[in-house]
Amino acid sequence: MVVDLAEQPSQRPPRVPILVMEDVRKSFGNTEILRGVSLEVHAGEVIVIIGPSGSGKTTLLRTVNALELIQYGSITVGGVSLFTTGRDGRTIMPSRQTIRAARAEVGMIFQQFNLFPHMTVMQNLCEAPVFARHMSLPDARERARRLLASMGLSEKADSYPHTLSGGQQQRVAIARGLAMEPKLMLFDEVTSALDPEMVGEVLAVMRELAERGMTMLVVTHEMAFAREVAERVVVIDEGRIIEMNTPEKIFSHPDEARTAEFLRRLLAR
Secondary structure (H helix, E strand, O other), X not given: OOOOOOOOOOOOOOOOEEEEEEEEEXXXXXXXXXXXXXXXXXXXXXXXXXXXXXXXHHHHHHHHOOOOOOOEEEEEEOOEEEEEEOOOOOEEOOOHHHHXXXXXXXXXXXXXXXXXXXXXXXXXXHHHHHHOOOOOHHHHHHHHHXXXXXXXXXXXXXXXXXXXXXXXXXXXXXXXXXXXXXXXXXXXXXXXXXXXXXXXXXXXXXXXHHHOOOOEEEEOOOHHHHXXXXXXXXXXXXXXXXXXXXXXXXXXXXXXXXXXHHHHHHXXX
């Protein structure tokens, strides 16, 4: 599948920070899920996050657009200071306006697609640009048509999500995220709910986005994809980044024994 996004740059944009996380801590009750995570993602960079189940990967992604509020640290996304640290050292909670501004810069694709079931594919793609970006409906529909064509789904514009295959639904979800023209795309195990034959079509779209310079933060267990596409691989264990390096270094010569053990168990499946 070839994604031809006319509005996506064919060359890498300048290396400016799109996401900056500093000492981020997140707890649920007495359980600390993120334990001082610091991470910087630059424009056009593809970072893949790996680690054992329950290590905090999904929670990290959800803090980036305030689906989860943090207790400590700071997060800046797309130039918007989402969470900041006050003079007393505590994190200042964002206003609704700040959250909306940050979310406008971020597209997030989930495991379970999260499409509106009562809306057609076209309506799913037009909803956010019209109501959040204040785009005219004709302009939103034109952009949606281009995105659907790029995903090979032009004929599905008037279909409802329940009539689509899992792979088609996930491609619609990616198109919906792109419709907001985000600076950063987050992918949370987007192939884990798909049948094996559908995984390839979704990964092909993500590869094409990476080649066109989309800034991406990807949580996945697809190690072949990580080797091929990632510029850096981040390993998280027990809420901490324990290692961060190129795919070649992480997969061939990891520094941490916990990384080597995780990869051994994963590849043995």
